[in-house]
Amino acid sequence: MRVAVGLVLCLMLASVPVASAQSDSNEDEAWPGDPIDSHVHMTWAALTLEVNGWADDYPDIVDLADVGESELGKTLWVVRISDWSMETKANGSVKEIVYIDGGHHGNEYLGTALAYLSAKWYIDGWVEGNQEAVDALQNTEIHVLIMLNPDGNDIDTRWNINQVDLNRNYDHYWNTCPTTQPGSSAFSESETAANSDYMNTVVPNADLYVTMHTGVWIMLYPWGKWPEQPQDWELYHQIREDVNQDISDIPIQNANQGLYPNCGTSRDYGYGVMGYPTFTFETDDEQFVPGSIENLNDRLGEEMDVMRYLITNVWYWRARLDVQSLEIMDDEITIDVENMGQASAANTSLQYVDSNGNALWTSSLFTVNATNSSTVTLDAENLSMTTDGTWQLYYQIRVVESSRWVAEPINQSVVATVVDESSNLLIGYGLFNPVSIIAGFVLVTAFVHREESDETDV
Numbered sequence: 214m215r216v217a218v219g220l221v222l223c224l225m226l227a228s229v230p231v232a233s234a235q236s237d238s239n240e241d242e243a244w245p246g247d248p249i250d251s252h253v254h255m256t257w258a259a260l261t262l263e264v265n266g267w268a269d270d271y272p273d274i275v276d277l278a279d280v281g282e283s284e285l286g287k288t289l290w291v292v293r294i295s296d297w298s299m300e301t302k303a304n305g306s307v308k309e310i311v312y313i314d315g316g317h318h319g320n321e322y323l324g325t326a327l328a329y330l331s332a333k334w335y336i337d338g339w340v341e342g343n344q345e346a347v348d349a350l351q352n353t354e355i356h357v358l359i360m361l362n363p364d365g366n367d368i369d370t371r372w373n374i375n376q377v378d379l380n381r382n383y384d385h386y387w388n389t390c391p392t393t394q395p396g397s398s399a400f401s402e403s404e405t406a407a408n409s410d411y412m413n414t415v416v417p418n419a420d421l422y423v424t425m426h427t428g429v430w431i432m433l434y435p436w437g438k439w440p441e442q443p444q445d446w447e448l449y450h451q452i453r454e455d456v457n458q459d460i461s462d463i464p465i466q467n468a469n470q471g472l473y474p475n476c477g478t479s480r481d482y483g484y485g486v487m488g489y490p491t492f493t494f495e496t497d498d499e500q501f502v503p504g505s506i507e508n509l510n511d512r513l514g515e516e517m518d519v520m521r522y523l524i525t526n527v528w529y530w531r532a533r534l535d536v537q538s539l540e541i542m543d544d545e546i547t548i549d550v551e552n553m554g555q556a557s558a559a560n561t562s563l564q565y566v567d568s569n570g571n572a573l574w575t576s577s578l579f580t581v582n583a584t585n586s587s588t589v590t591l592d593a594e595n596l597s598m599t600t601d602g603t604w605q606l607y608y609q610i611r612v613v614e615s616s617r618w619v620a621e622p623i624n625q626s627v628v629a630t631v632v633d634e635s636s637n638l639l640i641g642y643g644l645f646n647p648v649s650i651i652a653g654f655v656l657v658t659a660f661v662h663r664e665e666s667d668e669t670d671v
């Protein structure tokens with residue numbers, strides 16, 4: 214039976230046994246499990262009942278996956294939440310993917326509870342018709358592995374059953390920091406092997422990864438390995454600014470500086486190997502007020518506000534290049550590119566591709582910084598145009614080396630070929646070699662013709 218009693222009430226009635234406090238009238242919001250000492254402990258069995266109940270009750274939005282086993286054979290559950298009646302967003306584009314895990318350390322209840330709540334908030338919201346939740350599930354897949362270390366959870370210990378610290382067992386600079394109990398090798402434990410397998414096979418393109426723990430109240434971004442800021446520092450700093458200004462005072466720091474050097478963590482693996490934007494979310498370690506159990510939504514309300522911000526805005530956590538104009542002029546191409554996202558793009562090039570998507574020509578590399586626009590002039594001396602060629606941008610969506618490459622078509626309506634009207638002869642353009650003059654002429658007439666004035670400015 215859940216009970217609720219506020220701090221003030223608790224102090225006023227310090228001599229009153231907890232059992233006599235009022236019953237929680239809202240069982241539905243309870244964290245499933247029993248009070249033990251100063252916290253509520255959810256066993257793996259209770260979690261299993263809960264997540265299977267979600268899948269049974271809400272099949273339209275909850276897809277429950279068995280993604281592996283703990284060392285003692287307990288199922289690792291991933292709750293996948295989205296509007297599964299839609300394979301894509303309403304506009305046909307791909308849904309963003311959020312990956313969350315909790316419970317690496319079996320004695321960190323509030324961290325595990327935050328992972329649980331992150332799933333439950335969107336399920337409850339959908340059922341109640343909450344517009345934020347409905348929009349999120351139409352545009353996003355949220356994958357939550359609530360309890361990664363059920364063996365450790367059930368015996369109230371940090372380690373897994375082999376006495377390994379699972380959050381030092383990942384294959385990113387494994388065992389290269391002063392550390393304890395990282396395991397016999399990277400991914401020696403079934404729990405971390407299952408987690409990385411899920412990342413690599415099901416959510417390799419996740420747009421956000423948050424791993425949840427309990428400790429000092431802080432959010433940590435990469436790296437744990439190095440004190441330097443990560444390559445995508447602009448993205449992390451922008452998120453910090455937004456969160457601290459509008460949502461919560463929670464400190465947000467690079468893990469090495471904010472905590473201590475740590476290696477082989479899921480956070481550094483998620484960023485350094487998978488290329489995800491990644492946070493470790495550490496709830497505070499005060500657990501619940503001694504002798505009382507608060508409603509979980511109240512206890513972790515501020516943390517959930519931060520999570521909702523990260524999920525609502527997940528579309529922005531990468532570079533999103535939008536070409537405003539592309540002008541072909543003699544042996545040069547000038548493009549105006551706007552970055553709609555909040556990460557810088559790395560290794561960007563303009564490509565001219567045939568109908569099979571093969572690049573016929575690739576420009577030199579250029580950079581588009583986070584949240585701004587760039588005008589870039591590219592040498593196009595070697596470009597030969599064809600009748601069916603189209604333009605695309607090819608780039609990495611974040612700066613870290615492991616980040617994903619994308620090829621995104623440029624809307625034909627922004628492409629213009631600038632004709633020098635003083636000669637008015639295509640033969641005068643080095644852009645077109647003799648064999649493609651005719652093809653080029655067809656293209657030029659097809660393009661939106663723009664006047665020469667102002668078009669040559671860079």
Ligand SMILES: [Zn+2]
Nearest residue numbers: 318321426427
């Ligand atoms: Zn932890």
